[in-house]
Amino acid sequence: MRSDEYKEKNGEFSVNSMTGYEPGLDIELDPDIEVLHRLFHHIQETWRALGEVSPMWSVLSVDEFKEEDKSSIDSFYATGENAALQVLATLRRNNIEPETLGTCLEFGCGLGRITRWLAENFPKVVACDISSSHLEQAKKNLEMIDNIDWVQLTNLDDLQRLQKVDLVYTVIVLQHNPPPLIDQAIRTLLQTLNPGGVAVFQVPTYRMGYRFDAEEYLSNLDERKNGDIEMHFLPQHRIFEIIGDEQCVTLEVLEDGRIGHRDHDLSNTFVVRKLD
Numbered sequence: 398m399r400s401d402e403y404k405e406k407n408g409e410f411s412v413n414s415m416t417g418y419e420p421g422l423d424i425e426l427d428p429d430i431e432v433l434h435r436l437f438h439h440i441q442e443t444w445r446a447l448g449e450v451s452p453m454w455s456v457l458s459v460d461e462f463k464e465e466d467k468s469s470i471d472s473f474y475a476t477g478e479n480a481a482l483q484v485l486a487t488l489r490r491n492n493i494e495p496e497t498l499g500t501c502l503e504f505g506c507g508l509g510r511i512t513r514w515l516a517e518n519f520p521k522v523v524a525c526d527i528s529s530s531h532l533e534q535a536k537k538n539l540e541m542i543d544n545i546d547w548v549q550l551t552n553l554d555d556l557q558r559l560q561k562v563d564l565v566y567t568v569i570v571l572q573h574n575p576p577p578l579i580d581q582a583i584r585t586l587l588q589t590l591n592p593g594g595v596a597v598f599q600v601p602t603y604r605m606g607y608r609f610d611a612e613e614y615l616s617n618l619d620e621r622k623n624g625d626i627e628m629h630f631l632p633q634h635r636i637f638e639i640i641g642d643e644q645c646v647t648l649e650v651l652e653d654g655r656i657g658h659r660d661h662d663l664s665n666t667f668v669v670r671k672l673d
Protein backbone atom coordinates (compact mmCIF):
# COMPACT_ATOMS: atom_id res chain seq x y z
CA MET A 398 0.00 0.00 0.00
CA ARG A 399 1.36 3.48 -0.86
CA SER A 400 1.55 6.40 1.51
CA ASP A 401 -1.25 8.36 -0.15
CA GLU A 402 -3.60 5.53 0.79
CA TYR A 403 -2.86 6.37 4.36
CA LYS A 404 -5.18 9.31 3.90
CA GLU A 405 -7.84 6.68 4.51
CA LYS A 406 -7.55 7.73 8.12
CA ASN A 407 -9.03 11.11 7.37
CA GLY A 408 -11.29 10.13 4.52
CA GLU A 409 -9.17 12.32 2.23
CA PHE A 410 -9.71 10.50 -1.03
CA SER A 411 -10.26 12.00 -4.42
CA VAL A 412 -11.58 10.11 -7.40
CA ASN A 413 -9.32 9.53 -10.40
CA SER A 414 -10.16 10.60 -13.88
CA MET A 415 -11.34 8.01 -16.39
CA THR A 416 -12.08 9.46 -19.80
CA GLY A 417 -14.39 6.68 -20.99
CA TYR A 418 -12.05 6.01 -23.96
CA GLU A 419 -9.77 3.59 -22.10
CA PRO A 420 -9.18 0.25 -23.89
CA GLY A 421 -9.82 -3.20 -22.37
CA LEU A 422 -7.07 -4.98 -20.43
CA ASP A 423 -5.18 -8.03 -21.68
CA ILE A 424 -5.43 -10.34 -18.66
CA GLU A 425 -5.06 -14.12 -18.48
CA LEU A 426 -7.72 -15.28 -16.02
CA ASP A 427 -7.93 -19.05 -16.25
CA PRO A 428 -4.49 -20.65 -16.00
CA ASP A 429 -4.05 -24.34 -15.07
CA ILE A 430 -4.59 -25.30 -11.46
CA GLU A 431 -0.87 -26.03 -11.09
CA VAL A 432 -0.13 -22.43 -12.13
CA LEU A 433 -2.69 -21.15 -9.60
CA HIS A 434 -0.86 -23.06 -6.84
CA ARG A 435 2.46 -21.54 -7.89
CA LEU A 436 0.95 -18.05 -7.84
CA PHE A 437 -0.51 -18.68 -4.38
CA HIS A 438 2.83 -19.88 -2.97
CA HIS A 439 4.63 -16.86 -4.40
CA ILE A 440 2.17 -14.46 -2.71
CA GLN A 441 2.36 -16.44 0.52
CA GLU A 442 6.14 -16.30 0.64
CA THR A 443 6.22 -12.61 -0.31
CA TRP A 444 3.92 -11.64 2.57
CA ARG A 445 5.54 -13.94 5.11
CA ALA A 446 8.86 -12.22 4.38
CA LEU A 447 7.32 -8.73 4.50
CA GLY A 448 5.74 -9.55 7.86
CA GLU A 449 9.09 -10.58 9.27
CA VAL A 450 11.03 -7.55 8.05
CA SER A 451 8.54 -4.69 8.35
CA PRO A 452 5.12 -5.82 9.54
CA MET A 453 3.36 -2.49 10.14
CA TRP A 454 4.99 -0.78 7.16
CA SER A 455 3.87 -3.65 4.89
CA VAL A 456 0.28 -2.86 5.85
CA LEU A 457 0.52 0.94 5.81
CA SER A 458 3.63 2.12 4.00
CA VAL A 459 4.35 5.35 5.84
CA ASP A 460 7.58 6.16 7.64
CA GLU A 461 5.91 6.33 11.04
CA PHE A 462 5.29 2.58 10.87
CA LYS A 463 8.85 1.52 10.05
CA GLU A 464 9.74 1.61 13.74
CA GLU A 465 7.95 -0.61 16.23
CA ASP A 466 7.48 1.15 19.54
CA LYS A 467 4.52 1.47 21.86
CA SER A 468 3.28 4.76 20.44
CA SER A 469 3.59 3.73 16.77
CA ILE A 470 1.81 0.44 17.51
CA ASP A 471 -1.02 2.34 19.20
CA SER A 472 -1.38 4.81 16.35
CA PHE A 473 -1.18 1.97 13.82
CA TYR A 474 -4.15 0.20 15.40
CA ALA A 475 -6.03 3.49 15.75
CA THR A 476 -6.05 3.86 11.94
CA GLY A 477 -8.33 0.84 11.62
CA GLU A 478 -11.30 2.39 13.40
CA ASN A 479 -12.35 4.51 10.43
CA ALA A 480 -12.51 1.48 8.13
CA ALA A 481 -14.75 -0.37 10.59
CA LEU A 482 -17.03 2.66 10.95
CA GLN A 483 -17.23 2.85 7.16
CA VAL A 484 -18.42 -0.77 7.04
CA LEU A 485 -21.22 0.01 9.49
CA ALA A 486 -22.24 3.13 7.53
CA THR A 487 -22.10 1.17 4.26
CA LEU A 488 -24.38 -1.53 5.61
CA ARG A 489 -26.90 0.98 7.01
CA ARG A 490 -26.91 2.99 3.77
CA ASN A 491 -27.94 -0.23 2.03
CA ASN A 492 -30.73 -0.92 4.55
CA ILE A 493 -28.85 -3.67 6.37
CA GLU A 494 -28.71 -3.39 10.15
CA PRO A 495 -25.22 -4.49 11.27
CA GLU A 496 -26.80 -5.87 14.47
CA THR A 497 -28.51 -8.57 12.38
CA LEU A 498 -25.16 -9.99 11.22
CA GLY A 499 -23.63 -12.56 13.55
CA THR A 500 -20.31 -13.59 12.05
CA CYS A 501 -17.89 -11.49 10.03
CA LEU A 502 -15.04 -12.92 7.95
CA GLU A 503 -12.15 -10.55 7.32
CA PHE A 504 -10.06 -11.77 4.40
CA GLY A 505 -6.42 -10.60 4.65
CA CYS A 506 -6.58 -9.29 8.21
CA GLY A 507 -2.83 -8.57 8.36
CA LEU A 508 -1.94 -7.45 11.88
CA GLY A 509 -5.60 -7.11 12.83
CA ARG A 510 -5.61 -3.31 12.36
CA ILE A 511 -9.29 -3.33 11.31
CA THR A 512 -10.17 -6.71 12.87
CA ARG A 513 -9.74 -5.19 16.30
CA TRP A 514 -12.59 -2.74 15.57
CA LEU A 515 -14.77 -5.24 13.73
CA ALA A 516 -14.63 -7.37 16.88
CA GLU A 517 -16.28 -4.53 18.81
CA ASN A 518 -19.21 -4.52 16.42
CA PHE A 519 -19.86 -8.15 15.51
CA PRO A 520 -20.33 -11.07 17.93
CA LYS A 521 -17.72 -13.18 16.13
CA VAL A 522 -14.94 -12.34 13.68
CA VAL A 523 -13.03 -14.90 11.64
CA ALA A 524 -9.77 -13.23 10.63
CA CYS A 525 -7.81 -15.03 7.93
CA ASP A 526 -4.53 -14.27 6.25
CA ILE A 527 -2.03 -15.95 3.96
CA SER A 528 0.97 -14.79 6.02
CA SER A 529 2.07 -16.71 9.11
CA SER A 530 4.23 -13.80 10.30
CA HIS A 531 1.42 -11.24 10.19
CA LEU A 532 -0.96 -13.60 11.96
CA GLU A 533 1.49 -14.42 14.73
CA GLN A 534 1.90 -10.75 15.56
CA ALA A 535 -1.81 -10.03 15.25
CA LYS A 536 -2.59 -12.78 17.75
CA LYS A 537 0.06 -11.50 20.14
CA ASN A 538 -0.97 -7.84 19.96
CA LEU A 539 -4.68 -8.56 20.28
CA GLU A 540 -4.63 -11.53 22.65
CA MET A 541 -7.01 -9.73 25.04
CA ILE A 542 -9.83 -9.85 22.47
CA ASP A 543 -11.68 -13.14 22.74
CA ASN A 544 -14.20 -13.10 19.87
CA ILE A 545 -11.67 -13.37 17.04
CA ASP A 546 -10.77 -16.72 15.40
CA TRP A 547 -7.41 -16.40 13.62
CA VAL A 548 -7.01 -18.65 10.56
CA GLN A 549 -3.97 -19.10 8.36
CA LEU A 550 -4.62 -19.92 4.72
CA THR A 551 -1.83 -22.37 4.02
CA ASN A 552 -2.94 -23.42 0.57
CA LEU A 553 -5.32 -22.54 -2.22
CA ASP A 554 -8.11 -24.77 -0.91
CA ASP A 555 -8.18 -23.52 2.69
CA LEU A 556 -10.52 -20.64 1.88
CA GLN A 557 -13.18 -23.13 0.77
CA ARG A 558 -12.99 -24.82 4.16
CA LEU A 559 -13.98 -21.74 6.16
CA GLN A 560 -17.31 -21.71 7.99
CA LYS A 561 -20.27 -19.87 6.47
CA VAL A 562 -20.58 -16.24 7.58
CA ASP A 563 -23.00 -13.30 7.45
CA LEU A 564 -20.51 -10.64 6.39
CA VAL A 565 -17.34 -10.82 4.32
CA TYR A 566 -15.00 -7.83 4.41
CA THR A 567 -11.70 -7.16 2.71
CA VAL A 568 -9.70 -4.04 1.86
CA ILE A 569 -6.18 -3.52 0.41
CA VAL A 570 -5.67 -7.28 0.05
CA LEU A 571 -6.98 -8.51 -3.31
CA GLN A 572 -4.87 -5.91 -5.11
CA HIS A 573 -1.69 -7.70 -4.03
CA ASN A 574 -2.71 -10.92 -5.83
CA PRO A 575 -2.42 -11.72 -9.54
CA PRO A 576 -5.80 -11.54 -11.33
CA PRO A 577 -6.50 -15.32 -11.39
CA LEU A 578 -6.11 -15.38 -7.59
CA ILE A 579 -8.32 -12.29 -7.16
CA ASP A 580 -10.91 -14.02 -9.33
CA GLN A 581 -10.78 -17.22 -7.31
CA ALA A 582 -10.80 -15.40 -3.97
CA ILE A 583 -13.90 -13.32 -4.78
CA ARG A 584 -15.73 -16.40 -6.04
CA THR A 585 -14.87 -18.42 -2.93
CA LEU A 586 -15.63 -15.55 -0.54
CA LEU A 587 -19.10 -15.18 -2.04
CA GLN A 588 -19.60 -18.93 -1.62
CA THR A 589 -18.92 -18.61 2.12
CA LEU A 590 -21.88 -16.24 2.58
CA ASN A 591 -25.00 -17.47 4.34
CA PRO A 592 -28.27 -16.76 2.46
CA GLY A 593 -28.94 -13.02 2.88
CA GLY A 594 -25.30 -12.44 3.83
CA VAL A 595 -23.35 -9.41 2.61
CA ALA A 596 -19.86 -8.93 1.17
CA VAL A 597 -18.03 -5.60 1.18
CA PHE A 598 -14.85 -5.95 -0.87
CA GLN A 599 -12.38 -3.55 -2.43
CA VAL A 600 -10.57 -4.38 -5.63
CA PRO A 601 -8.64 -2.35 -8.21
CA THR A 602 -10.48 -2.71 -11.51
CA TYR A 603 -8.53 -0.69 -14.05
CA ARG A 604 -5.06 0.67 -14.80
CA MET A 605 -4.18 1.88 -18.27
CA GLY A 606 -1.61 -0.49 -19.80
CA TYR A 607 -1.85 -3.17 -17.10
CA ARG A 608 -1.58 -6.70 -18.49
CA PHE A 609 -1.10 -10.16 -17.01
CA ASP A 610 0.30 -13.37 -18.46
CA ALA A 611 0.83 -16.10 -15.85
CA GLU A 612 3.82 -17.88 -17.40
CA GLU A 613 5.59 -14.60 -18.09
CA TYR A 614 4.89 -13.43 -14.54
CA LEU A 615 6.16 -16.68 -12.98
CA SER A 616 9.31 -16.64 -15.10
CA ASN A 617 10.20 -13.16 -13.77
CA LEU A 618 9.68 -13.75 -10.06
CA ASP A 619 13.27 -12.87 -9.16
CA GLU A 620 12.75 -9.35 -10.46
CA ARG A 621 9.93 -8.97 -7.97
CA LYS A 622 12.04 -9.82 -4.95
CA ASN A 623 13.20 -6.19 -4.61
CA GLY A 624 10.68 -5.41 -1.87
CA ASP A 625 8.17 -3.56 -4.06
CA ILE A 626 4.62 -4.42 -3.15
CA GLU A 627 2.75 -5.70 -6.21
CA MET A 628 -0.45 -4.11 -7.51
CA HIS A 629 -2.93 -6.06 -9.65
CA PHE A 630 -6.32 -5.48 -11.27
CA LEU A 631 -9.49 -7.38 -12.16
CA PRO A 632 -11.93 -5.70 -14.56
CA GLN A 633 -15.42 -4.85 -13.38
CA HIS A 634 -17.11 -6.99 -16.05
CA ARG A 635 -15.47 -10.13 -14.63
CA ILE A 636 -16.47 -9.21 -11.09
CA PHE A 637 -20.10 -8.75 -12.13
CA GLU A 638 -19.93 -12.15 -13.85
CA ILE A 639 -18.74 -13.78 -10.61
CA ILE A 640 -21.42 -11.98 -8.59
CA GLY A 641 -24.09 -13.39 -10.93
CA ASP A 642 -22.59 -16.90 -10.91
CA GLU A 643 -22.65 -16.95 -7.11
CA GLN A 644 -26.33 -15.94 -6.77
CA CYS A 645 -25.55 -12.52 -5.39
CA VAL A 646 -26.95 -9.12 -6.27
CA THR A 647 -24.98 -5.89 -6.34
CA LEU A 648 -26.19 -3.24 -3.92
CA GLU A 649 -23.50 -0.64 -4.49
CA VAL A 650 -20.21 0.01 -6.30
CA LEU A 651 -18.19 3.04 -5.16
CA GLU A 652 -14.92 4.48 -6.45
CA ASP A 653 -12.80 4.38 -3.33
CA GLY A 654 -9.43 5.92 -4.25
CA ARG A 655 -7.61 3.23 -2.26
CA ILE A 656 -4.83 2.80 -4.82
CA GLY A 657 -3.92 6.47 -4.97
CA HIS A 658 -4.46 9.17 -7.52
CA ARG A 659 -3.19 8.22 -10.98
CA ASP A 660 -5.22 9.10 -14.01
CA HIS A 661 -6.92 6.08 -15.65
CA ASP A 662 -6.68 4.08 -12.39
CA LEU A 663 -9.77 2.74 -10.73
CA SER A 664 -10.37 1.00 -7.42
CA ASN A 665 -13.89 0.03 -6.43
CA THR A 666 -15.63 -1.13 -3.30
CA PHE A 667 -18.43 -3.56 -4.12
CA VAL A 668 -21.31 -4.30 -1.76
CA VAL A 669 -23.18 -7.47 -2.71
CA ARG A 670 -25.86 -9.56 -1.07
CA LYS A 671 -26.42 -13.30 -1.38
CA LEU A 672 -29.96 -14.13 -2.39
CA ASP A 673 -32.09 -15.85 0.31
Ligand SMILES: C[S@@+](CC[C@H](N)C(=O)[O-])C[C@H]1O[C@@H](n2cnc3c(N)ncnc32)[C@H](O)[C@@H]1O
Pocket residue numbers: 398440444445455456457504505506507508509510511525526527528531550567568569570571573574578582
Ligand atom coordinates in the same frame (compact mmCIF):
# COMPACT_ATOMS: atom_id res chain seq x y z
C1 LIG B 1 -1.72 -4.34 2.97
S1 LIG B 1 -2.06 -5.62 4.11
C2 LIG B 1 -3.69 -5.15 4.65
C3 LIG B 1 -4.10 -5.81 5.94
C4 LIG B 1 -5.49 -5.39 6.44
N1 LIG B 1 -6.51 -5.65 5.45
C5 LIG B 1 -5.49 -3.93 6.81
O1 LIG B 1 -6.06 -3.12 6.07
O2 LIG B 1 -4.92 -3.60 7.85
C6 LIG B 1 -2.40 -7.01 3.06
C7 LIG B 1 -2.62 -8.29 3.85
O3 LIG B 1 -3.26 -9.22 2.98
C8 LIG B 1 -2.67 -10.49 3.15
N2 LIG B 1 -2.91 -11.23 1.89
C9 LIG B 1 -2.42 -10.98 0.65
N3 LIG B 1 -2.89 -11.88 -0.21
C10 LIG B 1 -3.71 -12.71 0.47
C11 LIG B 1 -4.49 -13.85 0.12
N4 LIG B 1 -4.53 -14.32 -1.13
N5 LIG B 1 -5.19 -14.48 1.10
C12 LIG B 1 -5.17 -14.02 2.36
N6 LIG B 1 -4.43 -12.95 2.77
C13 LIG B 1 -3.72 -12.31 1.83
C14 LIG B 1 -1.21 -10.18 3.44
O4 LIG B 1 -0.56 -11.26 4.07
C15 LIG B 1 -1.34 -8.96 4.33
O5 LIG B 1 -1.46 -9.32 5.67
